[in-house]
Amino acid sequence: MVQLIDLTRTLDPADRDLLPEQLRPLAAVVAPAVTYAHPSGSGRDEFAAAMRCSVEDLPEGEGWGSELVTEFSSHLGTHVDAPLHYGSTCEGKPSRTITDISLDELWCEAIVLDLRGRCAANTAISVDALEAALTANGAPIPAGGAVLLRTGQEQFTLTDPEFFQYPGMSREGTLFLAERGAKVLGTDAAGWDLSFAVMARKFEETGDNSVLWDGHRAGREREVFIVQQMTNLAALPPSGFRVAFFPIRLARASAAPARVVAFV
Structure with missing residues (x-):
């Protein structure tokens, strides 16, 4: 018997009022x-x-x-990023939009990498941590499938400061997963990269622009679809299930909110 598990955050306009004052300009990516x-x-x-x-x-x-x-952002709540979000080109070709991606590419086998205890707030998730979580899972990354990162962030709400201080992915980590066959990359964190505040501080300290959004920008080298603000990953087994990541059909868009459902 197939069990359907909803991995989608509820879009509640009341959540806009829970944001810290300095993040109110980003309210449209949290709730409409x-x-x-x-x-x-x-x-x-x-x-x-x-x-x-x-x-x-x-x-x-x-x-x-x-x-x-x-005030409905294309990157609102649980959403799928198309390659256009990362830049105008991907793998040397014009980047695809959200409606260029077929449903077949977004209905796939998936595994969960449990990174709790292997990552830290405001710190990039290391390749070593990904390898350890993959070994602990025991299943290979499905070719053309999805890898869902369980960092533990789903335990926090918008009223918790920790919600905005999440582990993020780097270029190296993103490419590590993509090169092993992953096409869809999901996370329970608010963002795929480190937070904007952390990236901005790193750039101010080093002057190195490679720290700016390097996790997302890796998607220009290897085409992947990034899914952020997932929830309920604790209800999933480590492997052996499929997920539908179905975004709304928003013409010419770099992303779209999605109803993400696991079939276990």
Whole structure:
């Protein structure tokens, strides 16, 4: 019997108010702004206007429920990055957009690498840590499949400072997984690379621009699809399951929010 396990973060506009003040400009990647119309409230007025009648004419005196969603980033919540997100070219060719990726490429075998105890906040996940987690898993990376990184970040909420101080991936780590056959790279952290604040500080200290978003930019060398802000990885077995990473069809976009579901 197949069990469906939802790996998708709920998009709740109330989460926008939980962000620290300095991160409010990034609210659109955490949750959209939503105006709600309830059937007994403004939805009633909207429906009556659409039907060219009065609210007194409506059956049971109610209209429809509807929502107006705004401030909706293509990188909102649990989302799939297309190669265009990393740059205009990938493997020497024009980068693909989210609608260039077929569903077959996003329905694949997957494994979980348990990195808890092998990584640290605000620190790049080492290749040694990835190798150790792969050995502990015991299963190979599926060719063209997915690797899901369980860093332990899913235990934190937006009210926890630790949510924003996550382990990140480097160029070396990303290429290590891609070169072993992974096509989809997922994480329970808020981002794939280290946080913007950590990368900016490293650049200020060293002047080395290779530290800027090197995990994502590795996707220009080897085409991969990065999935961030996953949840519920604790409910998955180490291997032997498939995942659907199905984004909405957003034309010409570098990413799109997705409903990510494991079939165990």
